Amino acid sequence: MNTGRAYIPGLYIHFPFCRSKCGYCDFYSVTETSLVPSFLEALSTEAALYRGEFTTFDTVYLGGGTPSLMRPEQVDALLVMLRGTFTILDNAEITMELNPADLTREDLRALYQAGVNRVNIGVQSFHDQKLQLMGRRHDRRQALSAIEEAAAAGFDNIGLDLIYNLPHQSLEDWRASLEQAIALHPAHLSCYELELKPDTPLGRKFGRGECAGRSEDLAREFFMETSKTLEEAGYIHYEVSNFAAGMGRASRHNRKYWDHTPYLGLGPAAHSFEGTRRWWNRSSLKGYLTDLSNRKRPVEGQEDLRSEELAMEALFLGLRTKEGIDLDRYVRLYGRDLMRENRHQIEEWSRLGLVEISGGHIRPTRSGMAVADALAMI
C-alpha cells in the first residue's frame, strides 16, 4: 500500500442548503434557498480572508447540505473564484455531492466542464420504501438514472453513498442493495450504518432502535457482510465505512481528515485544521453572513491541540483505516511508542485477530475495524 503521501492541504466547502431535511441527518442545513446568492458572495469573502494562510490545495470537496441545489453556472463561478484565490493543483481531486433528484445530463456535463471530476451520489438505498422512511426526496428510478447520466456526462470517478441497518431492514434486503451497487461498477462506495441520533426525526421515532429490530449483534453482521461482499467484488475496505475499486479511487480528500493533513473548511459549521490547531465556523447561516459582511472570519470556536490530544486522534483515526498506524511516524509526530507501551495489549489483540502487525504498521483486521473505538482505548 502506498504510504508516501504528500500531505498537501484539502479544501472543504459546506453548502448549507437542503430542499428538505432527511430523517436521519444532524448536519447543519437550512431550506431558505433564496439566500444562496448571498451565501456564495460571503463564501468568496471568507476565502479571501484565508489567502496567505492557505495557498495550495490538491483536493476540493463540495459537501453539505445539498450542493447539487446549485446551478452548474454557480458551481463554475465558485470554482473560478477558488482558483483565483488559491492555487488548486492541476491534478486536484474535485468532488461534489449529488442528490439523485437534482440534475439533468446537461447539468452534469456542465459540472464536468467546470472542473468537477468526482461525484458522490447520495443513493442511500435502492429500495423505495426505505428511501421514504429516510425522508429522501428521490426514488430508486432516479438513483439509477443519476448514476447512468453521470457516467454519460463523462464522470469516471463516481462514488455512491449507501446506508444500512435501517429500521426493520433484513440482512437479505441489504445484500440485494449491495449486489445492485456492485453491478453498477462505481469507483467508490461509502456504506454507513444508520446512527439514530436523538435530535433527528428517525431518532425520535425509533429511540435507540431496539423496537425497530436493531441490535449490536445485527450491526456487526451488517458490517462484516458489507466488508466481505465488497472485498469479494474487488473493492478495498480502506476505512470503516469506505470502499474503493483500487487505492487510486479512494477519496483523497477524506483521507486528509484521518491522517492530520491540514484542511480548510469554508461555510457555516465547517471545520478547519492546521498542524496543531482546529477551528470551526458558526452553525448559523445568519451569523455567518453577518460576520462576513463585516469582513470578519465567522469562527465560533477553536482549540489548540496538545500533543497527547493529537496522539489520541491519530490513534483512533488510524485504527479506522486499513493502512493502520505507521508506528515510526507515530513516534516521530506524537512522541509515543505504541508498541513499547502496549506490547502486551497489542499482542493480545493480534492473538484475537483484531489487528495485524506488519511492515512497521499496526493495522486493524475486519473484526478489528468493527471495534475500532474500543481499540483506541489503550
Place this chain on the structure above:
Amino acid sequence: MQNIRNFSIIAHIDHGKSTLADRLIMKTGVCDQRTYKDQMLDSMDIERERGITIKSQAISLPYTASDGETYTLNLIDTPGHVDFSYEVSRSLASCEGVLLLIDATQGVQAQTLANLYLAMEHDLEIIPVINKIDLPAADVERVLEQIDSELGLDPATHLACSAKEGTGVDEILEAIVRRIPPPKGEATKPLAALIFDAYYDAYRGTVINCRVFDGEVKAGDTIRFMSNGSIYRVEEVGRFLLDRQKRDTLSAGEVGYIIAGIKTVSSVSIGDTITLDDRPCAQPLPGFKKVKPVVFASIYPIASDDYEDLSDALEKYKLNDAAFIYEKDSSAALGQGFRCGFLGLLHLDIVQERLEREYGLNIILSVPSVRYRFTLKDGTELHVDNPAHYPNPMNIIKSEEPYIRASMMLPDKYLGAVMTLCIDRRGVNSNMRYPSPGRVELTYEMPLSEVIFDFYDKFKSVTQGYGSFDYDLIDYRTSNLVLLDILVNGEKVDALSQIVHRDRARARGVQACERLKDEIPRQMYKIAIQGAIGGEIISRSTISAFRKDVTAKCYGGDITRKRKLLEKQKEGKKRMKMVGSVSIPQSAFLAVLKSDKDS
C-alpha cells in the same frame, strides 16, 4: 449559669434543620448576610450535597431576651444517620432541651419519632416546632393532631415558623430561654466535661468540643481523659461563634472547645469524660462507649504507582476521623493496599469520596465484610474481617458471626413487610410493642452481615420512609459459614470473595455473578464470571465481547467531538482496575453485595 441554654435541633431529614439553624445564627447577629454561608453548620461539601450532617458541631449564640437579660444559647448540631447514632446520643447528652422540628406539609416522620425517643431518653425539654408554614400544602391542624396522638406531646406547647421566610423565629428564641431549663452543675466541684466531638486543625492539633457539667477548665490546667488516663496540658479554651473565640475559662454549664496539644483525633474518644489530673471527679459521666468499626474493606490504588500517595492521604485523613482505622494489606489480584475499618457503609462511602475528592486519588475498595470469629482445631481463636484470610475449612471447629439487636419503629400497616424482610435476613427472637395506637416498636436479632449492606435502604423502602431503625451489637453466635470466591475468566479475584452463611451461599453466588455482569463493561473478549465454594462452581454468568462499537461517520473534519467522546470513555476506564486481562470498575466491588438492582 442561669443565662446559658444548651439545645439541639432534631428533625426528620429535609424538615429544615439547617435552614432553621441558619436563621437562629443570623437573627442573633453572629453573622450578617455578607458573611452568611449557605447552611453554615454543615460545612463539609459532602454534607451539603447529601443533605446530612456527618460531624457534630456547636455554636454559641448571644441573645438578649424580652426580659432584658443577655443569654448564651449553645446550639449543638447532630449527625443524621444510623452509622453515627452514638455521636448523636453524646450531643443530646450535652443539652437540656431540643427543638423537635416537624415539616407542616409532611407531618410526623420516622426520624421525628426516633429523635423524640432519643431526646426523652436524655430527659430533655422538648419544644415541638412546626416548620414550613408558608407553603401552600402546609397542614398545621393535622400536625397538631399527630403531635398529640403520635408523639404524646401537648399540642398547646408547639410553635410555628417558616425558617425560610424567617417568621416565628423570635418566638423560638424566647421559648428556648423560657422553656429550656438552665444547666445544673457546680463550678466549684472537680471538673467533669463530656466530649461530644473532636476535629483536627492543621495549626493547633485536635480541637475538642465539650460540655462542662461540673467544675471549670482553663489554659495551663493539666487534664486527664478518664477512659484511658492520658494527660494533656491545656493551651486554650473558648467557644465558637463563627470561629473560635478564646476565653479565660470554661465552666459548669458551658459548651466550648479545648485545645491541648493533642496530635491526632484518635487520641480522643467521643463520650469520654475530661477531668483535672490533680483534682479528678469521682465518677466519669455516664454513657461512655468506645466506638468500634464494624465494617471492613481494603482500599487499593488503581494505579500501583499511587500507593505512596494513598498511604500519605490515609495518614492525613485519619487525623480527623477517629472512628476510621487502617493497616497495610495486600491482595493477589489488586496488589498493595490497606485494610480499613468503618462504622458502617455510609462511613465507608464518605471516606472513599473524601479520599477521591480531597486527595485526588483513584481508588478501589474490596467487598466489605464484618469481623467473623473462628475456633480452630488447635484451640486458637481467629478474628477474620478479610475473606482473603479465611482459614482452611479443615481446621475450623467453630464459626461465629456478630449479631445485633435491631430496634425498629414503624406504622403498623408496614409490619408484615418489615417482618418478611427481617426473616429474609435471618432475623430471630422478634419482639413487638405498641407504644401508641397504630405504631409498632419491633425488635429482631439479626446477623450484622445481613444488616450493614442494604438493609437500611430496603427497610426505608418497605416502610416508605416512615420507619426508623437503630441497632446494637449483642454477641457472637455460631453460624455455618463458607467462603464464596469469584472467578473472572478462571482467575480468582480475592477482593471479590465474601464469607457467607452456607444456606445463602448459592443465592449469593448467583446474585454476585448477575451483578458483576451488569457492572463490568464489555471488553474485547468474552468474560466468564463464576461463583465457587471450595473449588465447586455454584453460579456463572457471561459478558459477551464487543460486537460493533465503531461510529460510522468520522469526517466533515469534526474530529474534536469524536475525540472528546473517546477521551471521556478513556477517563472512565482509568477508574477501573485491571485484574488479569479484565478491567473491573470500582462500582463492581460494592455491587456484588446489593441484593437487587434498584437498591
